[in-house]
Amino acid sequence: MFVLELTYCAPVDEVDALREAHMAWVDEQFEAGEFVASGRKNPRDGGIILAVGTDRDRIEAVAASDPFAQEGVCEYRITEFVATRTVPALKEYRQQG
Template structure:
């Protein structure tokens, strides 16, 4: 599982001009089953996305396809982790530690 943290690197006007395309991109990733949760950070200097998967290269490629990333108005920080515990409704996303 991955945490994708994006931080805006451009003025809000540039972000707003791309927001509709970014939201459509988010919808595509939800439909593909990659994204589980997303939202704006507080304060509003970026966002956070929770993504499922085991292939970091694939997640990095997906992040790079974000219109925000393509237009260089944000920077992504991607953190991989093993989701060994979840709330009951999210149990399908639980992972086993590989020791």
């Protein structure tokens, strides 16, 4: 599993101009089964996405396809972790350590 941390590197008005395209991309990733949770950070200087999978190259490619990343209004920090414990509703995402 991966934590994708987005940090804005452009003024919020530039980010907001791309929000609709970014959210359509987020929706596509949920539908494709790539993401299990997402939301903005507080304070509003970026966002967090939980992505499933074990292929870092694949997750990096997904992140690079984000309109925010393509237009240079955010930077991604990607952290891989092994989800050995979850709430029952996320049992299918548990991994062996």
